[in-house]
Amino acid sequence: MAERRGVAPWIVWSVLAGLGVLLSLDGVTARLGPGADAVDHALLLYGALPRIAVAALAGAALGLSGALMQRALDNPLAEPSTLGVFAGAQLALGVAALAAPALGPLGREAAAFGGGASAAALVLALGWRRKLDPVTVALCGMVVAMVASSLTAALILARGDYLFALLIWGGGSLTQDGWRASGAIATVLLAGGAAAFALRRPLGVLAAGEASARSLGAPAPVIRIAALGIGVALATTVAAEVGLIAFVGLAAPTLARLSGARSADRTLLAAPVVGAVLLLLTDGVVRHVGSGETVPTGAATAFLGAPLLLWLLPRLVLADRPAETRAPRLLNVGPLLIALVVFAALALLAGLVLGRGEGGWAIATGDAFAELWPFRAPRVLAAAAAGAMFGAAGVVLQRVTGNPLAGPEVLGVGAGAGVGLAAILLAFGGAGLPLQMAGAALGALAALGVMLLVSGRGRLGPERMLLAGAGISALCLAGLNAVIATGSPSAFALLAWMTGATDAVSLPQAAAACAAALVLTAPLAAMLRWLETLPLGDATARSLGLDVAATRLALTVLAALLTGAAALVAGPLSFVGLVAPHAVRAAGVSRAGPHLIGAVAVGAGLMTIADLFARTVIFPYQLPLGLFASLIGGAYLVVALGRR
Structure with a gap:
């Protein structure tokens, strides 16, 4: 038996x-009957x-x-x-x-x-x-x-x-x-x-x-x-x-x-x-x-x-290490938060005034600054807004999942936003920004829902959850590659989006990104108690009167909206949504409010610096914003994995 x-x-x-x-021969052998010609035989011999x-x-x-x-x-x-x-x-x-x-x-x-x-x-x-x-x-x-x-x-x-x-x-x-x-x-x-x-x-x-x-x-x-x-x-x-x-x-x-x-x-x-x-x-x-x-x-x-x-993933015989639910607290986080906000402000200022010309590095002032403002301001503001939204989304995901290495990029949420965007572009062609943002948000929400479903049923540890995100990313990126490989008019636009190109951002688009950042991060101020309580575990959260399912749903939707809006500007592969909240938490900021403020500031600063490098490293040519953001974030993730 x-x-x-x-x-x-x-x-x-x-x-x-x-x-x-x-299946491979179907449609070819049907043409090789008595009336088949040389072309049919050639299709079989040199094609099928x-x-x-x-x-x-x-x-x-x-x-x-x-x-x-x-x-x-x-x-x-x-x-x-x-x-x-x-x-x-x-x-x-x-x-x-x-x-x-x-x-x-x-x-x-x-x-x-x-x-x-x-x-x-x-x-x-x-x-x-x-x-x-x-x-x-x-x-x-x-x-x-x-x-x-x-x-x-x-x-x-x-x-x-x-x-x-x-x-x-x-x-x-x-x-x-x-x-x-x-x-x-x-x-x-x-x-x-x-x-x-x-x-x-x-x-x-x-x-x-x-x-x-x-x-x-x-x-x-x-x-x-x-x-x-x-x-x-x-x-x-x-x-x-x-x-x-x-x-x-x-x-x-x-x-x-x-x-x-x-x-x-x-x-x-x-x-x-x-x-x-x-x-x-x-x-x-x-x-x-x-x-x-x-x-x-x-x-x-x-x-x-x-x-x-x-x-x-749930069937692998591996020893997951439990994630810490609390970082060591600093006695006074005020000076650190002030330093992080100053860092973001200096990065924003550097992005606006610093650049390279034929004579090397230069600081734009006076008439030169006024002349460069229409070109630099949109991309700098859009990059800062995207970084802030990625940072806020990362805080939400890390606290909802209890995973200090979670982020919209590594959990497949950013790639899911790309699938939603691709669906809108294929269905409506030249869709406007609101429709593109809606599609990206729905795609991000679907990917995040699958992620939470898989992690919940499989009871995955922190590292396995990241690997599950890699699988979801691969699935979503495969769909994007299938669209891009067709060579359709939407293919090149999707490719540019995947790398996070900001050189073509207009001032209205930058203003829309800033408005989205303000509108989507503002509700988190009213959700700080939720963000503070969820990492303590479901039982503790319920004992404190929290409706865990409804809370997770609300935060998940908000994280998806933040990711979808940010990904429209910076692409899906920046890693800033992981780096910003993780770095702030590693510095000792454990309370939800300071954690959120610090992550938003670091995210905006990192993305602005990445945009500065993107337009100056190989001047007069420009590189995608997402490339430098992924280099910074990827290096940080590797170091974090090595240090646990």
Whole structure:
């Protein structure tokens, strides 16, 4: 009976593989009857069949890559997406396209490998202090991936005429016009499979623990590096040939283990098979959606992998560390709050008067200031308002969830705002600012609702909650990438929004952002008792007469509105909503009122400074505001994770 149960899952996988092939061939084989011409035969030989082959080979390569990474790190969350490999490869390919436009296929693969390997090495270095704890590694991978994606988007915006195809390619389309990509992936897969076969026993020894491996004479660091190197080579080859295919490396080994492949040997053998079937089936379904190219296959796989990640989190055998509910109090927070408000005011002043010209840095005064005011004031005011709203939203989320590392960016709320904005742009075209803000707020509210639902049912700890947010972000960003990869008129506007470009903000738009900041943060003054009580726990809050469900709902809606309005200006990836409230709390401010005031001031100051850097670092050219904000916030998050 046990043998039958072990065989049954693989019968299902065989049926799914056949279904994937049938879906891929449907519509092509129908045209190959007696009246078929040379064009029909060419479509089959150079289009449909190579696409089926590349889907199977790429899925197998990613499945093996994920299995190797998970075994090397003893981390069920490790795979090319969560380790930042794909984002690093895409950034390296963008740089290579600008520096060496005539780079051939081998050059592209080498560049992708260099970028992916560098990103993975950075993630491991950041997580080394905490002994490569699975959640820490995945969170560091999220940070590295988001920063690398911001840099890539900045390159694309700077050279949109030349690099926009890079973003479309990043969607992971498997459309083929020949067999070259299949041959390249097959070559690397064969070499990687042979190397993985040679490593199967060392990886099995490593599974017993690094101490046991050392006692048996196995060089654990060498084994880890070798397995990771093979995994990176497999993943980046797929990325260089067909684009970014998300989460297959996570799903394939997981589903292989659930199907009965328990040992290292069986997982390394079964994961490529499962990966091939997953990608083949996903691509077959994608070909029947809309025109057949409406949704890139790489984006579609994220719709599979992100829910799987959310499902895995409560089931991981990890030791979450409880979040502190109180920070040490300062005896007198007044001077600190005054200093933070002064910091915000000085940042605002610097943004208005400080700049670079042909003669270097200069302070604008008198007539020069009056001349620059119409250009600088809108973007500075809009950036400050967005930072203030992100800071306020971060305070609400950290106190509602009891998680000192929560924020609208890392919980997927900002990306959810992007989905809402994309829906409005697709439905109404040139929608006005109020409609865009409504769509962004609804998207943020939906993402936050899913986040709270998942965390509530799974009883996730603070770090797992952040990783759940990463899964929701991946799901939302996959939807955005699917829209952007279509090349529609809304695509470039969405790309600019994702990077937080403020150079085109008008004075009425800046005034609307400031008004939104005032209107949306003002109600929090009446909710300070709620914000003070919720971190104490549900039982304590109820004993103090608080309706916990209604309170959480009201604060959730307000946080979503704040995030949606701020994201319209600064994009979804700034991290300011995490950094501002966390930094103020780490300084010793624990009461809700001072915490809120300090976070609003720090958020406004940080975003204004980021805008100043965005327009001065490579003068006379400008970079996106969100790029510098994500660099500042990402670095802070990494340090916070390292220090706990």
